[in-house]
Amino acid sequence: MTAIAPHMSAFLEDYLPRQRGASEHTLSSYSDSFRLLFDFISAKIGVTPSQLILEQIDSPMVIAFLEYLETERNNTATTRNVRLAGIKSFFRFLEHRLPSALEQIRRIFAIPSKKTDSPLVPYLSDEEAQALVNAPDPSTRQGIRDRAMLFLALTGGLRVSELIGLRMQDLTLEPVPSILVHGKGRRERALPLSKEMTTVLRAWLAVRGDVLVPEIFVNAKGQHFSRWGFAYVVNKHVETARRSCPGLTGKRVSPHVLRHTCAMVVLRATQDIRKVALWLGHSGTQTTEVYTRADPSEKLEAVNALTPPGLRPGKFRPPDKLIALLKDKVLCGAKKPSDAPQEALQSSELPINNRSP
Numbered sequence: 001m002t003a004i005a006p007h008m009s010a011f012l013e014d015y016l017p018r019q020r021g022a023s024e025h026t027l028s029s030y031s032d033s034f035r036l037l038f039d040f041i042s043a044k045i046g047v048t049p050s051q052l053i054l055e056q057i058d059s060p061m062v063i064a065f066l067e068y069l070e071t072e073r074n075n076t077a078t079t080r081n082v083r084l085a086g087i088k089s090f091f092r093f094l095e096h097r098l099p100s101a102l103e104q105i106r107r108i109f110a111i112p113s114k115k116t117d118s119p120l121v122p123y124l125s126d127e128e129a130q131a132l133v134n135a136p137d138p139s140t141r142q143g144i145r146d147r148a149m150l151f152l153a154l155t156g157g158l159r160v161s162e163l164i165g166l167r168m169q170d171l172t173l174e175p176v177p178s179i180l181v182h183g184k185g186r187r188e189r190a191l192p193l194s195k196e197m198t199t200v201l202r203a204w205l206a207v208r209g210d211v212l213v214p215e216i217f218v219n220a221k222g223q224h225f226s227r228w229g230f231a232y233v234v235n236k237h238v239e240t241a242r243r244s245c246p247g248l249t250g251k252r253v254s255p256h257v258l259r260h261t262c263a264m265v266v267l268r269a270t271q272d273i274r275k276v277a278l279w280l281g282h283s284g285t286q287t288t289e290v291y292t293r294a295d296p297s298e299k300l301e302a303v304n305a306l307t308p309p310g311l312r313p314g315k316f317r318p319p320d321k322l323i324a325l326l327k328d329k330v331l332c333g334a335k336k337p338s339d340a341p342q343e344a345l346q347s348s349e350l351p352i353n354n355r356s357p
Helices: 005-019 024-045 059-071 077-097 099-109 126-134 141-156 160-164 195-208 227-244 255-270 273-280 290-294 296-305 321-333 339-348
Strands: 178-182 188-192
Touching: 005 024, 005 077, 024 059, 024 077, 059 077, 059 099, 077 099, 126 141, 126 227, 141 160, 141 195, 141 227, 141 255, 160 227, 227 255, 255 273, 255 290, 273 290
Parallel strands: none
Antiparallel strands: 178 188
């Protein structure tokens, strides 16, 4: 009987942050996954989460949990796969700590991920992006900050965690303006700042004031931004931008859509996914290939380069109206096929002496 609580504590407090260098977002996602899993098992077998043992978390229980996510919580297959990935990561951690549970662990590893749809990435048009940047009021301190955050997210292609994690020591304005971005997987990249980027950042720094936190962007209380705080900023100004740009009506604009928009702009400008991957901080071009599917310009070049088969010339001529009317009358006056046998039957039943010679 192996208590699960000590191993879960070691997994979240030591293995992920210290040995794997996982981000806070990963820790939050995994913690939420196991909270849901333990609540589900606790309600199913009537044991409090702190009293759960490893033997109770077998493959049938995990499969039942995944079905519960989709049927009762209405989670998508993508969310289901994320939860399963977190569970497998924990059991991979246990693989070396509890060799006696290898058979149980391998059965959980054998649970497959579900295939998911691969929709085109959403992004903003030039007009929509311009309307969003113009939405904040530059005559207020909050408007200057929001404009700088939106502009940097749109032109720099930063993830939310990268944007809210920017620190004063990462910013260089002289001699060549640039900013050091702390990306996903502990990968850093230097992002050059255009003239417009530098201008909006200087405007924000002029009114930022003295705060105790090192982050460049702070909220109204002088504390660093949260992910949900920036999402609120985006939603707020999208509502304002819809008044001047009807194209935003009905379009869901999340903070990550701003990153997609930057990727599409860089792809169209360079026609090189390697440069897009470098700009976004991707470890390879495999992730970046999704933008080539959403960009019709490359496909248009291929269409123009092809030599399609020739088409036979011809022109459709509608039928003469008078002839069409006459044909309709002929069809209406024709006997229905179902009537013919009945009439033939009636004629055959007439007496012989009544028939004309």
